[in-house]
Amino acid sequence: MTKVAIVYYSFTGHGTAMAKRLASTAEALGAEVRVRPVADDTPAERIAAIPPAAANAAEVAEYPTATPGDLEWADVVILGSPTRYSAVTHQFQAFIDTLGPLWGQGKLADKVYTAFTSSQTLHGGQESTLIHINTMIAHFGGILVTPGYTDPTKFVDGNPYGTSHATGPENTEPLSEATLDALDVQVTRAISVSRRLGA
Secondary structure, three states: OOEEEEEEOOOOOHHHHHHHHHHHHHHHOOOEEEEEEOOOOOOHHHHHOOOOOOOOHHHHHOOOOOOHHHHHHOOEEEEEEEOEOOEOOHHHHHHHHHHHHHHHOOOOOOOEEEEEEEEOOOOOOHHHHHHHHHHHHHHHOOEEOOOOOOOOOHHHHOOOOOEEEEOOOOOOOOOOHHHHHHHHHHHHHHHHHHHHOOO
């Protein structure tokens, strides 16, 4: 059974919604899945300022917090972070920075990796964030599996580097059908490649 770890940070709940869709599709494909949000150090007053429709605290709380062991366990690792100034959030980066010991032992290598992101605006640095995560994967010695334009639905969402979602000016836009389709294509492709590699 293919083991899939979905490790991500979510501030407004969109990352959690994307992770849930990825998990549902992976499970339908017969994979064993861990959904793992990274630890959040956002001040309580900042969280309280999130519009109620977008708040994610309750959704994230239903999952255990990510640990380096989740990546070691997995055959397929799906990494996700909102876009902050064309890169990942500091919470996501802080988690990545804990992976040094596993990296040093070669335990992050030879796994399939893929990535997702979101931003408030359509051209808010989504592609550069995905490329940033993909560069981290290269340092791991991971096998990067982007969705590319491998399915007709990818010409609708238009992002070959991963899956991205525009949350809107109030961070309340739900996932579109194009985004849901893109997530399905991405996780299906990652699992398929992993299985072809023998995982």
